[in-house]
Amino acid sequence: CSSKYVLSQMHPMWQGPLAVPGGDRQSPIDIVVRKSVFDSQLKPLVTDYDPDTCQQIWNNGYSFLVEYDDTTDKSTLKGGPLRDKFRLCQFHFHWGESNAWGSEHTLDRRLFPAELHLVHWNSDKYSLFEEAVMEDNGLAVIGVFLKVGKRHEGLQKLVDALPAIRHKDSVVEFNRFNPACLLPANTDDYWTYHGSLTTPPLTESVSWIVMKQHIEVSHDQLAVFRSLLFTSAEEEVQKSMVNNFRVQQPLRGRTVRSSFT
Ligand SMILES: NS(O)(O)c1ccc(OCc2cn(-c3ccccc3)nn2)cc1
Numbered sequence: 001c002s003s004k005y006v007l008s009q010m011h012p013m014w015q016g017p018l019a020v021p022g023g024d025r026q027s028p029i030d031i032v033v034r035k036s037v038f039d040s041q042l043k044p045l046v047t048d049y050d051p052d053t054c055q056q057i058w059n060n061g062y063s064f065l066v067e068y069d070d071t072t073d074k075s076t077l078k079g080g081p082l083r084d085k086f087r088l089c090q091f092h093f094h095w096g097e098s099n100a101w102g103s104e105h106t107l108d109r110r111l112f113p114a115e116l117h118l119v120h121w122n123s124d125k126y127s128l129f130e131e132a133v134m135e136d137n138g139l140a141v142i143g144v145f146l147k148v149g150k151r152h153e154g155l156q157k158l159v160d161a162l163p164a165i166r167h168k169d170s171v172v173e174f175n176r177f178n179p180a181c182l183l184p185a186n187t188d189d190y191w192t193y194h195g196s197l198t199t200p201p202l203t204e205s206v207s208w209i210v211m212k213q214h215i216e217v218s219h220d221q222l223a224v225f226r227s228l229l230f231t232s233a234e235e236e237v238q239k240s241m242v243n244n245f246r247v248q249q250p251l252r253g254r255t256v257r258s259s260f261t
């Protein structure tokens with residue numbers, strides 16, 4: 001997918017509430033569990049990912065992205081709160097310098113050490129990611145919290161590829177990875193709300209689907225995330241890629257719906 005051309009404009013140091021014109025549906029947010037509203041119309045998520053569409057893994061100077069061939073409807077998401085079919089474009093993570101923080105969304109102000117984002121765009125309505133990224137409900141992002149515990153076997157293939165992309169703008173081929181292995185066992189229980197990208201261009205085009213159940217990764221696996229660098233090989237001062245999360249944004253009267261009671 002085309003996220004390569006813009007994400008690298010991110011600089012990790014900005015984390016403040018950038019002024020976004022009419023920014024009344026910004027992300028991430030704190031999900032106040034007892035204020036979320038059960039919606040019986042919300043369906044189970046239907047993911048259908050083809051591991052053969054996995055193309056490369058690269059360091060964009062903000063996070064590391066695993067990118068998928070999104071020229072056909074081979075890896076898709078539908079159901080949940082969505083009316084249309086969405087194509088998987090990429091997934092990436094946000095994490096902290098310590099296990100005490102790192103996630104973008106919070107649950108009743110509780111921070112997790114990291115958060116996975118699986119980014120999809122509406123292929124029923126648009127023909128390219130960069131078109132959909134500017135449109136209301138053009139994107140659907142699944143958020144999964146990470147906790148430190150037992151080693152995540154499926155994640156290890158990805159962790160083993162990270163040393164090859166330590167520096168910003170490094171890319172390596174990465175094939176046959178099925179991101180479904182990163183989803184929690186229970187994908188029926190989630191919160192959903194209308195929000196935005198959490199990095200520039202911060203466009204308010206995202207249907208967020210935040211999983212109630214987290215996944216577990218080992219301390220050592222997360223430590224490899226922190227061995228990545230924000231900086232390119234040429235720069236004299238190397239900066240560890242940590243704390244690449246945005247602060248929580250005002251809810252501005254939005255309702256967070258839950259698929260479970
Ligand atoms: N962290 S997050 O899951 O919210 C998330 C997910 C995807 C993001 O893509 C930014 C982006 C925009 N464009 C773009 C390209 C061409 C034209 C217009 C925009 N490319 N990448 C940013 C944050």
Ligand SMILES: [Zn+2]
Pocket residue numbers: 092093094117198
């Ligand atoms: Zn993200």
